[in-house]
Amino acid sequence: MSDMTSTADAPRSPGRPRSLRADEAIIEATLDLLAEGSTIEALSIEAIASRAGVGKATIYRRWAGKDALLLDALRRLKGILPQPEGHSLRDDLILLVGAIGKNVDPRASKIMPCLVPEVNRSPDHFRLYQNIISPRRQLMREVLRRGISEGLLRPDIDIEVTMALLTGPMLIQRVLQWNPELDEQTLPEQVVDAVLAGILTR
Amino acid sequence: MSDMTSTADAPRSPGRPRSLRADEAIIEATLDLLAEGSTIEALSIEAIASRAGVGKATIYRRWAGKDALLLDALRRLKGILPQPEGHSLRDDLILLVGAIGKNVDPRASKIMPCLVPEVNRSPDHFRLYQNIISPRRQLMREVLRRGISEGLLRPDIDIEVTMALLTGPMLIQRVLQWNPELDEQTLPEQVVDAVLAGILTR
DNA sequence: GCGTTACGAGACTGGCCCGTATCGTATTGC
DNA sequence: GCAATACGATACGGGCCAGTCTCGTAACGC
Known part of the structure; x- marks a missing residue:
């Protein structure tokens, strides 16, 4: 276009x-x-x-x-898609979560917050935004499906919700600077482990 | 100020x-x-x-x-803090998660995305933003602590990470329109249940 | 009534920007 | 060499806006 x-x-x-x-x-x-x-x-x-x-x-x-x-x-800012290795579900998820908001072009992370209002205003920019992130969502979707078919994940989980669970914390931290207490470095690992295991007592 | x-x-x-x-x-x-x-x-x-x-x-x-x-x-947009009832951990969390980005003033949800670039640029606006959300974080923190002390939640969880887990999905959906597939109405409940239970097979 | 301050309206200077046009020059195919 | 198009630079009219100022008028204490 x-x-x-x-x-x-x-x-x-x-x-x-x-x-x-x-x-x-x-x-x-x-x-x-x-x-x-x-x-x-x-x-x-x-x-x-x-x-x-x-x-x-x-x-x-x-x-x-x-x-x-x-x-x-x-x-130009469309980065390279990360390539999950397929050996370990946990490692693949950590890779994907860690890649959120990371881009080949270091300018991207500064630019992204500026786009938020535009995405909410302009249908063109909204489409562009969805075009960029939907392949990444697809990648995570496949990793989760694989996890289910291998019997690692419960088959009754809602995959879209699970993706939001994995993506949300990283995104609000990178784009919205949500909680200064959180450490961006270790966050992907912590998020993946918490989502996988849940927080209820066993 | x-x-x-x-x-x-x-x-x-x-x-x-x-x-x-x-x-x-x-x-x-x-x-x-x-x-x-x-x-x-x-x-x-x-x-x-x-x-x-x-x-x-x-x-x-x-x-x-x-x-x-x-x-x-x-x-003016600082809404009223939601009041968890304290009977059910699950209900309290659903209440808090559902209140994210909801405000007494309906204009708030349209305005929030516009503030994202400012918050990243201006220290004054960043402070204002943190002043608004940190009492809400505190509320959720207390609910989680209570869950731990009542033995419902594992005592080894990282509370800050758990809050990000609960908040992130709702926030990216309301502010960033992250995934058109997700239903904002049912999301709070789904998120809370998924975080509580985890997604691994038992 | 008098001094004081606020009011809505709008004039005014000065700045930044848009989108177009016009310089003189540079680079291509023929 | 010549027509055609591009280049960087800059000038131009028009628009929106910032902040200040000046109207005639309104609301207060004394």
Whole structure:
């Protein structure tokens, strides 16, 4: 969606070709500014152009406006999916939980909180957000299903609820800074163990 | 903090007194605009004044700027603390989990997501946010401690982690719209039962 | 009635930004 | 060389907003 004339489509038009370095510089400048704390709407085309060392026209030649540019820029943040090994259910879950909100691009963790209001406001951004996280949910779903079919997990559990149980604590801590008492480092392991075992006396 | 000349302090100065209805109208207008989807920084003093039917000067006479006004307005959203009955551990936890992100003021749930970026940016807003949620955490902490001392819960559990386990799923669903598959209505009960029992086979 | 302060309304300067247009220059195919 | 398109820079009109200020009016103590 919304690719505009994003450079590098085929039919070889006459004249000077678009600069690939400009594309790159614009996207990078956008992500940098967001990571430095600018809100989405405080972000201005003028600031992006200046940071990228680029004329405003060069941006408008490629994208219709801020939203289209943002959509393309944020797509860059899709990190690599973690790869559960499949040996140990517990290890796989810890891996997946630990990967929540972690991304190849270190700017992502600063940017994510800024997107929360947009996701609640704009259907486009909501779709983008779901597109990014739903493969990760799918991965966890498969690990849990495997756990059930191997007899490790109770077959009557609600998988969606269980995923929320595993994901929620990590997400509120990383995105909402929910409880300063919690240690993000050890949290994945603690969460997985608590969910697996429950807290009732035996 | 930041009370400004918030009307209604004592020594009876000469001249016309500040209008209490203006105070009220300004705060209400601010919350209304936020609830209607305006972002914190898109919110302008001019818009608030116009919505409140008030001159801009009337606002500047009371608050130093948008931040001070916002701090006061958001304080209004502190809801009433839920009151666990103390009969049933399970019922008390369901009550507390269900109250997450629910507030006496229905505008609160629309406003909360907008605050996420601010909380990450401004130490003042972060403090305000922690001031609002920490009594609720404390309430849940006490319920869990009681569960331990009554022998219902294992004494070796980490209470902070357990609270995150109970709170996280509800919060990511209400604030981040994390998983469209989940039903917010039944979630508190499902979360509490799953956390209590664990998911391992017995 | 008088001094004092508040009120709603709106004028005003100054800043930031949008989106477009226009510079002179650079890079391509023909 | 020439047409075509891109480039960075900058100018431009228009819009929204911040904060201050000034109207004419209203509400208080004395």
